[in-house]
Amino acid sequence: MAMDMTGRKLFVKALLEEHVDTVFAYPGGMVTDILDELYKHEEIELVLPRHEQGLIHEAEGYSRATGKVGVCIVTSGPGATNIITGLADAHYDSIPLVCITGQVPLNLIGNDAFQEVDIVGMTRSITKYGVTVQDRKDLGKILKMAFHIARTGRPGPVLIDLPKDIQTSTGPGEYPQSVSIRGYKPNESVHIGQLKKGYKLLKSAKKPLFLVGGGVNIAKANDKLLQLVEKTKIPVVTTVMGKGAIPDDNPYYIGNSGMHGRYAANIAVGQCDVLFSIGTRFNDRITGDLNEFAPNAQIIHVDIDTASISRNVVVDVPIVADANLALDKLLEWAEPQKTEEWLEQIQEWNQKNPLEMRRDKGMTPQMILEQINQQFSEGIIVTDVGQHQMWATQYIELNADKQFITSGGLGTMGFGFPAAIGAKIGCPDQSVICISGDGGMQMNIQELATAMAQEANVIVCIFNNYYLGMVRQMQQLFYGKRYEATCLRRRKGCAKDCKGPGTACPPYEPDFVKLAESYGACGIRVTKEEEIVPALEKAKQCKTPVLIEFMIATEEIVLPMVKGGNPMTEMILK
Amino acid sequence: MKNRWIALYVENQVGVLAKVSGLFSGKAYNLQSLTVGTTEDETVSRMTICVTSDDITFEQIKKQLNRMVEVIKVIDLTDVPIHMKEILFAKVKDCTVADKAELFQIAQVFHVEVSDIGKDSVLLECKMTERRNNELIDLLRSKFKHIEIVRGGAVAIESISTSCGGRAEYFRK
Numbered sequence: 001m002a003m004d005m006t007g008r009k010l011f012v013k014a015l016l017e018e019h020v021d022t023v024f025a026y027p028g029g030m031v032t033d034i035l036d037e038l039y040k041h042e043e044i045e046l047v048l049p050r051h052e053q054g055l056i057h058e059a060e061g062y063s064r065a066t067g068k069v070g071v072c073i074v075t076s077g078p079g080a081t082n083i084i085t086g087l088a089d090a091h092y093d094s095i096p097l098v099c100i101t102g103q104v105p106l107n108l109i110g111n112d113a114f115q116e117v118d119i120v121g122m123t124r125s126i127t128k129y130g131v132t133v134q135d136r137k138d139l140g141k142i143l144k145m146a147f148h149i150a151r152t153g154r155p156g157p158v159l160i161d162l163p164k165d166i167q168t169s170t171g172p173g174e175y176p177q178s179v180s181i182r183g184y185k186p187n188e189s190v191h192i193g194q195l196k197k198g199y200k201l202l203k204s205a206k207k208p209l210f211l212v213g214g215g216v217n218i219a220k221a222n223d224k225l226l227q228l229v230e231k232t233k234i235p236v237v238t239t240v241m242g243k244g245a246i247p248d249d250n251p252y253y254i255g256n257s258g259m260h261g262r263y264a265a266n267i268a269v270g271q272c273d274v275l276f277s278i279g280t281r282f283n284d285r286i287t288g289d290l291n292e293f294a295p296n297a298q299i300i301h302v303d304i305d306t307a308s309i310s311r312n313v314v315v316d317v318p319i320v321a322d323a324n325l326a327l328d329k330l331l332e333w334a335e336p337q338k339t340e341e342w343l344e345q346i347q348e349w350n351q352k353n354p355l356e357m358r359r360d361k362g363m364t365p366q367m368i369l370e371q372i373n374q375q376f377s378e379g380i381i382v383t384d385v386g387q388h389q390m391w392a393t394q395y396i397e398l399n400a401d402k403q404f405i406t407s408g409g410l411g412t413m414g415f416g417f418p419a420a421i422g423a424k425i426g427c428p429d430q431s432v433i434c435i436s437g438d439g440g441m442q443m444n445i446q447e448l449a450t451a452m453a454q455e456a457n458v459i460v461c462i463f464n465n466y467y468l469g470m471v472r473q474m475q476q477l478f479y480g481k482r483y484e485a486t487c488l489r490r491r492k493g494c495a496k497d498c499k500g501p502g503t504a505c506p507p508y509e510p511d512f513v514k515l516a517e518s519y520g521a522c523g524i525r526v527t528k529e530e531e532i533v534p535a536l537e538k539a540k541q542c543k544t545p546v547l548i549e550f551m552i553a554t555e556e557i558v559l560p561m562v563k564g565g566n567p568m569t570e571m572i573l574k
Numbered sequence: 575m576k577n578r579w580i581a582l583y584v585e586n587q588v589g590v591l592a593k594v595s596g597l598f599s600g601k602a603y604n605l606q607s608l609t610v611g612t613t614e615d616e617t618v619s620r621m622t623i624c625v626t627s628d629d630i631t632f633e634q635i636k637k638q639l640n641r642m643v644e645v646i647k648v649i650d651l652t653d654v655p656i657h658m659k660e661i662l663f664a665k666v667k668d669c670t671v672a673d674k675a676e677l678f679q680i681a682q683v684f685h686v687e688v689s690d691i692g693k694d695s696v697l698l699e700c701k702m703t704e705r706r707n708n709e710l711i712d713l714l715r716s717k718f719k720h721i722e723i724v725r726g727g728a729v730a731i732e733s734i735s736t737s738c739g740g741r742a743e744y745f746r747k
Contacts, residue, residue, distance in 0.1 A: 124593050125600045129643045134588065149643060183585060183646040307637035314630065 005173030007139050007166045008037040011100075014143040014175050015044060020071050022425060024059045026052050028075020029115065030102025033167040035073070047425060047454060050446040052079050054418040056086025057444065060095045061422030064405045065380055067220070068426070069150050072099040077115030080161075081122070085412060087157045088126040092409025093241065094218055096155035098146045103132060105165040120161050128156030133163065136171035144179040153186025154305040155218065187304055190321035190329060198276065198300035198317040199333055205274035207342045208234045211257065211286075214241025214408065215279015215303060215323045222246065222400070224327035225278075229253075231334040235346055237265040239280050240393050241408040248397040254346055255355070258286045259562045260390040263353035263571060264346050266562070269294050270569040271345075278302045279323045282312040283409070284564075292567030302326045353560070353573055355394050362553040363529050365463055369395035372433060372461070375536045378402060379431030380423045382458075384416025384440035387469035390558040392435045414443025417460060421447055424456040431459070431540070438464040438488060438549075441512075448519040451545040459539045460547045465554045466501065466508055473557045477572070501554050516547035524548045577606060578632050579651040579658070579730060582621040585644040586612055593644060594621065603627065603635055607660075607704075607727035618646065622658075622729045624704070651730055658730035662700040662707045667720040669694050676717065684710055704728050 005013075011034050015023065022045045027035055038046055049055040052074050059070030070090075074083055080101040090097050104113040109132075120130045129149045133139055146158040202208050216225050222245055229236055229252045236246050237257040246253050255262030257269050269275065275297040280286065282301075287293040293313060301315040302323060309318040319326060357366040369391060372381070378401035383389040385407050398404055405423060407415040420434035441462050451458060472486040481499045490498070491506045516523030522542045526535045526549065539546040560571035584590045591610060598605040606624040613620045625635060632652075639648045651658075666677055677696045681688050684706070690697035700707055707725060714721050 120589060121592060124589070124596050131587075131589070181643060184643045305641065307634065307641050309637075310630070311634055311637075 003172055004170050006168055006170050007136055007162075008033045008168065010139055010171075010173055010175065011143065011162075011167070012037045012041055012044070013173070014140065014147075015071065016041070017175050018069070018147050020069070021045060022047060022062065023071045023073055024049060024055045024062070024422070025073035026055055026075065026079060028077075028079045028102060030076040030104060030164050031073055031079075031100070031162075033164065034100070034102075034162070045425075047450070049418070049450045051444065052082030053085055053414065054444045054447040054450060056083040056097070056099070057089070057412070057415050057418035058422035058425070058447070058450070059097055060086060060090050060093075060415070061382060061405060061419030062426040063095050063097060063422075064419070065403065065423035065430075066426035069147055070095070070097045070422070072097060074099070075102040075115065076104055076119075077117050079115075080117055080119040084123060084126070085410075085414075087123050087159065089407055089410040089412045089415060090157040091126045091128065093214065093407065094155045095157065096150040097157040098150050099157060099159045101159060101161050103161045103163040106134065106163045107165075109163065120159060123159055126157075127159045130159035130161070132161040133166045136166050136169045139166060140172065140175045141179060144176045145181060148179050149181070149184060153184075187306075187320050187322065190325040191319060192329065194317060194319045195302075195321070195326060195329055196333075198302070198319055199330060201298055201300060201317060202232075202234070202274050202276050203335070203337065205272075205337075207271060207273045208232075208337065208339065209268055209272035209275050209297075210234055210236040211239070211269065211275055211277035211280060212236055212242040212245045213239045213278065213280025216242060216245040216327075219279070219304075219323040221324040221327050224324065224331060226250065228327055228330055228334055231331070231336065233336050233339045233343070234276075235268065235339070235343060237261070237268060239283070239286050239408070240406065242280065243393055243396075244398040244402070244404040247399045249399070252343070254350070256393050257568065259288070259564070259568075260394065260558050260560065261568070262350070262355055262394070263560055263573065264350035266560070266568045266571060267349050268346050270296075270567075272297045274298050274300070276300045276302075278326065279304070281305075281308040284312070286568075287313060288562050288566055288568040292569070357556070361556075363527070363532070363550065364556060365391040365552055366395050367529050368461065368463070368532055368550050368552070369435075371532045371536055372435075373397045375533070375540070376402070376431050376433060379433060380405060380420075380427060382406070382416055382420035382423055382432065382434045384434070384436040385411045385413045385470075386437040386440055387465075387473065387556070387558050388435050388437045388463040389416075390470075391463075394558075396435075413440040416440055417458075418444050418447045418450070420458045420460070421451050421454065421456045424451075424458050425454055428456075432456075434458050434460045436460060436462050437469060438462055438466065438508075438512075439468045442510075445515070448516065448521055448545065448547075452519055452521060457543065457545050459536075460545070462512055462547065462549045463552050464508065464512070464549050465552050465556060466505075467554065469556075470558070473561075476555065476557065477561075478563070512547055512549040516545075521545040521547055525551065527551045575626055575628055577624055577626055579656075579728070580621075580623045580625070580636065580639070581649040581651055581730060581732075582623060582639060583613070583646040583649075584619050584621060585646065586617050586619040587644065590619070590644045593642060594623075594639070597638055597642070598625070601638065603631065609727040609729050611729075622651075622727070624728060649732075651732070655733035656730045657733055658703055658728050659701050660704045660707050660728040661726040662698075662702070662710070663724040664698040664700065664710065664714055665695060665722040666698070666714060666718050667695045667722070669696055669718070673718065680710075680713065686710070
């Protein structure tokens with residue numbers, strides 16, 4: 001066995017064997033060795049962000065857009081702690097990442113050395129697996145494990161803490177082809193008996209309904225789902241993460257269910273007699289009051305993660321399986337069902353309360369999103385978190401050529417823009433449109449420099465309403481319009497009891513157009529409906545990243561809305 | 575809500591105990607006791623865990639433990655015949671002569687060892703079930719003012735013969 005390879009060399013060898021073509025890296029004392037090794041390898045593109053939080057969201061966006069494992073390299077101490085939010089985000093939304101954190105040399109661990117933190121300890125509950133490499137001879141196996149664990153089963157982030165002396169000392173140069181982990185056996189089959197039982201139940205239903213989560217998108221089982229739905233004629237609702245699992249214009253697709261779901265979708269969940277759910281963990285944003293969730297339904301639950309089944313909602317038929325395999329089998333059995341009456345009923349609900357924003361109070365998000373639908377026949381839509389995100393889940397129309405990336409589980413403000421940059425780096429030939437709010441955009445705005453440097457020409461659409469709108473909406477509805485800490489124009493001189501915008505409000509800061517220009521990007525401000533199309537057309541022609549600031553009506557709210565903890569059928573509609 | 579027992583085979587590595595115990599604190603599971611030691615295979619440790627929970631939470635605890643990469647096997651001991659013992663030291667201080675005599679009687683009835691003795695104190699060394707240890711502690715508390723208790727948490731192993739009615743409770747007595 002060759003014993004003469006440095007850890008840093010073996011690390012790069014591992015990246016090459018795993019076909020990693022892009023790494024997201026921010027330098028620092030404890031990763032300088034591996035970066036120096038990467039210097040010798042042109043076949044691996046290194047993306048330098050401007051902040052480690054931006055870095056990890058870029059890796060997430062890259063991974064979601066390409067299906068590949070996102071690789072992050074950050075230094076010890078603050079470099080490592082700055083990726084924690086992204087790790088939690090990736091953990092929630094099942095995004096495969098391998099994150100390498102530099103660490104002080106083994107003999108200094110525990111000494112409160114400069115830039116030393118116990119990052120493995122800090123991130124234990126938000127990583128799929130995390131370990132400090134203690135022995136150079138284990139490095140190859142640990143790196144193989146990291147990639148294997150990140151991408152198999154329910155994908156997720158893996159953190160490898162790499163002390164500096166492990167990087168520089170020599171040891172075996174082998175990178176294993178495969179690895180067997182006795183405590184980790186991801187599910188690779190489907191229990192046919194259970195699935196049959198589930199299908200039988202579905203067949204017996206008068207008002208059957210599919211509830212589809214992000215698992216179907218991750219498994220890339222969209223085609224199979226579409227076939228199954230068209231064959232069985234059973235209507236579908238999705239979660240936020242499940243959006244795009246079926247094209248929006250499909251006649252059996254009702255829309256998103258949940259806190260800001262479509263009226264007809266939530267009523268359908270309330271009325272269905274069999275709910276066949278795939279790849280969702282029944283998050284509280286989907287169920288609302290658990291006692292009132294799908295009260296008339298028997299529930300079948302397909303999920304790859306055993307622990308997601310019967311946790312939030314006790315189900316009648318649990319099925320542990322990859323969505324792909326389960327849908328394959330279901331397709332073999334599928335037969336048309338008599339759902340005409342049920343579909344008509346859903347149509348009626350939809351006509352009674354369609355998704356619609358009023359058009360008499362200035363430029364609305366709906367107008368902008370409809371034009372984005374029109375202008376882009378393909379591409380990747382990435383959102384940040386807040387009102388604009390919910391509007392996007394409501395009004396963005398997806399088809400097989402469009403993908404939707406959003407931070408669903410953790411709800412991380414600041415995710416959208418860097419994730420869009422990562423998506424563009426992974427898919428340079430596709431249009432990438434980032435929909436963000438004025439609040440979230442400012443959480444990682446420094447990544448404009450990264451977008452410029454990488455020539456990641458994303459189109460950022462900022463919905464500027466001067467507010468942290470999602471919280472302001474709650475204050476507006478449930479807290480007597482006491483807009484504490486949500487007005488972004490507020491200054492020291494403002495009246496304490498300000499109930500909303502008046503004529504003497506201070507100017508908004510920053511000036512997003514000038515800010516974009518200061519980075520060399522293109523900035524456009526849109527204040528009226530008729531300017532939307534020209535702005536988008538101009539953006540498509542630009543050879544730089546584009547930032548379009550849409551000045552939307554300030555007090556617009558996301559409807560329908562279900563108050564947290566209430567039953568999903570009790571929606572605020574006006 | 576009731577007490578339940580799990581045996582857990584885990585990788586004998588740095589951080590695994592923290593990960594397992596962190597699961598219980600992070601998800602607000604009610605951990606009663608946790609013991610850990612290496613097995614005949616030194617790369618593997620075995621934990622005996624006692625939790626108080628309802629049925630649904632207990633199912634979730636087992637699933638959550640199972641999905642940890644470092645967890646090799648989860649065994650639900652709640653309804654299988656097992657042998658389970660807990661080490662307990664009980665030091666009784668400020669004893670009169672009569673107290674000492676009574677402690678020797680108690681030791682005899684409980685089948686525990688008097689492992690040390692001083693001018694006015696007695697040390698009992700007990701290797702009984704948790705429940706029996708609890709009973710002994712209750713008795714000592716009611717009789718004596720100054721007692722010091724050190725207990726180690728239960729360790730359990732599956733029975734070889736299951737002929738004793740197969741009921742777990744029988745062995746736990």
